[in-house]
Amino acid sequence: MAEHFEFAVIGAGPAGLAAAALAAQTGVAAVVLDEQPTLGGQIYRSIEQSPLSDSNILGDDYRIGEGLVWAFRASGARHLGGTDVWMVGTDRGIGLASDGKARIVTADRILIAVGSQERAVPFPGWTLPGVMTAGAGQILLKSAAVVPSDGVVLAGTGPLLFLIAAQYVRAGVSLKAVLDMTPRANYVRAAPYLPAALTAGNYIGKGLSYMREIRKAGVAVTGAVRDLRAVGGERLEAVTYSAAGRRHRIDTGLLMVHFGVIPNTSLSRSIGIDHEWDARQVCWRPRTDEWGNTSVDGIAVAGDCAGIWGAQAAAHAGRLAALEAARALGRIDTAERDGQAAPDRAFLRRDRRVRPFLEVLYSPESCLDAELEDDVLVCRCEEITAGQVRQAAQLGCMGPNQVKAFLRAGMGPCQGRQCGDTVARLTARAGGKSMAEVGFLRPRPPIKPISIETLAKIEEAAAAMPDIEQA
Amino acid sequence: MFKRLREPDSEWVTIEIDGESRRVPKDETVAAAVLADRIGHCRTTPVSGAPRAPYCLMGVCFECLMEIDGIPNRQACMVPVAEGMVIRRQNGAGSVVGLQVGTEKDG
Numbered sequence: 001m002a003e004h005f006e007f008a009v010i011g012a013g014p015a016g017l018a019a020a021a022l023a024a025q026t027g028v029a030a031v032v033l034d035e036q037p038t039l040g041g042q043i044y045r046s047i048e049q050s051p052l053s054d055s056n057i058l059g060d061d062y063r064i065g066e067g068l069v070w071a072f073r074a075s076g077a078r079h080l081g082g083t084d085v086w087m088v089g090t091d092r093g094i095g096l097a098s099d100g101k102a103r104i105v106t107a108d109r110i111l112i113a114v115g116s117q118e119r120a121v122p123f124p125g126w127t128l129p130g131v132m133t134a135g136a137g138q139i140l141l142k143s144a145a146v147v148p149s150d151g152v153v154l155a156g157t158g159p160l161l162f163l164i165a166a167q168y169v170r171a172g173v174s175l176k177a178v179l180d181m182t183p184r185a186n187y188v189r190a191a192p193y194l195p196a197a198l199t200a201g202n203y204i205g206k207g208l209s210y211m212r213e214i215r216k217a218g219v220a221v222t223g224a225v226r227d228l229r230a231v232g233g234e235r236l237e238a239v240t241y242s243a244a245g246r247r248h249r250i251d252t253g254l255l256m257v258h259f260g261v262i263p264n265t266s267l268s269r270s271i272g273i274d275h276e277w278d279a280r281q282v283c284w285r286p287r288t289d290e291w292g293n294t295s296v297d298g299i300a301v302a303g304d305c306a307g308i309w310g311a312q313a314a315a316h317a318g319r320l321a322a323l324e325a326a327r328a329l330g331r332i333d334t335a336e337r338d339g340q341a342a343p344d345r346a347f348l349r350r351d352r353r354v355r356p357f358l359e360v361l362y363s364p365e366s367c368l369d370a371e372l373e374d375d376v377l378v379c380r381c382e383e384i385t386a387g388q389v390r391q392a393a394q395l396g397c398m399g400p401n402q403v404k405a406f407l408r409a410g411m412g413p414c415q416g417r418q419c420g421d422t423v424a425r426l427t428a429r430a431g432g433k434s435m436a437e438v439g440f441l442r443p444r445p446p447i448k449p450i451s452i453e454t455l456a457k458i459e460e461a462a463a464a465m466p467d468i469e470q471a
Numbered sequence: 472m473f474k475r476l477r478e479p480d481s482e483w484v485t486i487e488i489d490g491e492s493r494r495v496p497k498d499e500t501v502a503a504a505v506l507a508d509r510i511g512h513c514r515t516t517p518v519s520g521a522p523r524a525p526y527c528l529m530g531v532c533f534e535c536l537m538e539i540d541g542i543p544n545r546q547a548c549m550v551p552v553a554e555g556m557v558i559r560r561q562n563g564a565g566s567v568v569g570l571q572v573g574t575e576k577d578g
Contacts, residue, residue: 035530035549042529051477051498117531129512129524130472136528139548140473144496144503149474171476234522235511253472264531380526381533383518413533413544448530449544 005031007325008094008107009077010085010267013041014065014311015303015318016113017072022319024075026326031078033085033096035448039069041115042139043311051145057170058142059163061206061311068315087445088112088271090296095445102454109298109325112268112286113318116261116304119283120418121156121367122376122386124229126257130236134164134258147173148254153239155179155228156258158362159207164256166210169217176252178214179225179241181259183366190361197357200350201312204357222248227370230255259364263305266417270443271296277436280359281308282368283421284440291324292317300324313351316344368425378426379419381412389423393430399438400424413449416441473506484554495552502528502535502548505558513537513547517564537561 007023009016012034020030032039040047044065052058072079080098087095094105118133125131134154140146141164151174154165165178197204214221227242231249240249262283269275274287274295285307292300302321303314320341327337372378374387384407392406400416400423403409409423410416416423420441428438446455477496484497488508495504502525505513512522513535525535528548535547538559547558 037551046498049498051496053476117529118527120532127521127523129522132524132526132528136526139528140503140506144499144507145476146473146499146503146507147476149472235524266531380523381516383516383521413536414531417531417533449546451542 002093003103003105005029005094005105005107006329007031007109007111007322008033008105009111009113010034010088010094011041011113011115011303011305012036012039012079012081013043013113013115013303013314014068015115015305015314015321016041016111017068017318018315019111019113019302019318019322019325020077021068021072021075022322023325024077026322026331028322028326028329028331029078030075030322031080032072033080033083033094035082035084037081039072039079039081040065042135043115044068045139045142051143052141052171054170057167059167059170062142064312084448084450085267086448086450088267088299090271090299092298095450097448097450097454100451100454102450102458104458107298109328110300111292111318111321111325112299112301112305113303113314113321114264114267114305115314116308117264117417119259119262119364120422121257121259121364122372122378122422123257123370124373124376125231125236127377127380128230128232128236129234130232130253131230131255131257134160134256135261137256138164138167141167141171147171150174150253151176152254152256153177153179153250153252154256154258155181155225155239155241157182157364157367158258158260159203159358160261161258162207162210162214164258165219166213169213169219175214175217175219177250178219178221179228179239179243180221180223181225181228181367182223182362184224186361186363186366190357193357193360197354200352200354203354226366228257259367260362261304261308262421263307265305265440266415266443266447268294268301268305269440270445270447271299272442273299273301275440277434278307279435280356282364283308290320292321293324298328309348309352309355313348316347316351319344372426378422379407379409379412379416381414381418382408382410384409384419386422386426389426390430393427397427398431399427400441401439403427404441410441415443415447472509472511475507484552484556486552486554486556486558488558489560497552497554499552500528500548501537501539501545501550501552501556501558504552505535505537505547510560512560514561515563520563 006029023030047065083098302317372386526532539545
């Protein structure tokens with residue numbers, strides 16, 4: 001008999017923690033599953049045991065996570081850390097793996113709260129050791145107090161670029177340059193959305209204060225940067241770029257890039273949940289109703305994996321999903337659900353006013369529109385170039401799934417998490433189609449690495465996975 | 472390339488990275504320990520043999536695959552270090568129980 005959960009929450013970030021805590025308060029038996037051993041997700045990584053002696057380095061927003069974790073701990077909800085979710089079925093079977101052992105459990109309700117990932121934007125040299133994402137730099141800072149020792153160049157577009165720059169300044173890290181790739185035209189386009197953004201909480205003020213901190217520290221910030229290139233043999237040696245009409249070069253062993261974040265949809269896509277293309281956020285996201293319910297009965301999504309609204313909004317969206325779960329499980333009635341949801345809805349209405357401004361200002365389109373040279377790797381795992389993908393598109397490949405069959409792009413260990421959208425974009429452009437028309441990669445379980453030996457030892461596997469048995 | 476802001480204390484463990492003994496904080500991931508150790512790259516690719524290093528550190532890029540305690544293809548950014556852990560760079564596709572899986576593609 002497979003282990004059964006009443007309410008399984010996947011992900012221990014703000015959405016998952018808030019959802020599990022609130023569900024537990026209504027009497028629902030909630031369990032949070034997370035691949036990290038500790039609570040907080042990536043945004044509040046290591047919140048319960050920070051390796052940093054100076055808590056000011058990460059800033060006030062990070063400390064919001066403390067309240068979420070306390071509420072979760074006090075709620076009686078369970079936490080299964082260090083647990084990979086490698087499969088979820090439409091029958092709400094969940095494949096788990098921890099300590100080299102796998103098992104299949106079932107749940108009455110599932111909430112997917114797996115957050116976001118950084119948008120992968122290929123550019124020449126991006127696979128060289130020494131090039132990594134700004135989010136990776138922040139995770140090293142939060143979880144291990146590990147920081148660049150010989151300076152770093154930060155490049156790209158989006159709020160996180162300036163946040164990590166400010167955090168590095170506070171931590172005494174030498175910043176060789178901040179290369180802001182936001183086009184000047186975006187400031188003009190975003191301006192009409194600024195008044196609404198200013199009513200959404202202090203996001204704009206905080207952003208400006210990060211920039212002041214960076215400039216005060218004497219860091220060179222270059223705007224309207226284009227054509228970023230990482231140069232090196234076995235590892236990164238320099239960064240070159242265009243700005244103010246000419247080419248520049250900075251010698252550096254470390255480059256951190258950021259091009260915004262997109263919903264982490266590999267799990268929701270693998271289940272077969274309906275997704276829609278969000279043209280403003282330039283990403284796929286699951287189609288939901290106002291409670292986070294998806295097209296699959298009993299499976300909901302909340303937080304940034306359902307659309308990029310930020311960490312604070314994620315907690316409130318998690319609460320909405322928890323109220324709906326409590327209603328579906330008979331703990332509260334519809335009127336109580338709606339009543340309790342009112343403050344969360346009010347928060348979200350106000351909070352979301354900042355998004356149009358951020359989405360227009362930090363649109364990744366100009367970075368994505370840069371004409372990728374044919375020899376730039378698009379699929380990092382299988383080492384497939386932009387030229388190969390274009391060629392496959394010219395042969396008639398209709399979308400990323402067919403390109404995968406032709407070239408293996410998206411067939412490597414990351415299962416298209418890095419190349420999927422780029423392959424789709426190249427295919428769409430070659431065929432004169434939209435992203436919505438070419439569609440997205442459909443990953444298949446297991447979506448996390450699990451050995452054949454581990455899989456073979458699951459006794460319940462055959463019973464819990466009728467689809468596989470029939471195949 | 473990277474340094475630790477922390478000083479060694481009792482909460483450190485001893486691990487082995489490519490045959491060399493290292494003291495590292497016990498709450499670090501293998502990827503953080505490897506980056507702080509300046510080893511440059513953590514694997515070479517099965518296709519071209521190009522060197523790669525951790526890229527996302529949150530489990531989505533799969534660039535940090537290493538052999539950890541004899542098991543290949545483990546995500547170094549997802550595995551916490553432990554006393555006595557043996558970590559090796561993974562060259563090419565890695566091996567399965569003595570069987571070498573295609574390290575280079577033909578053509």
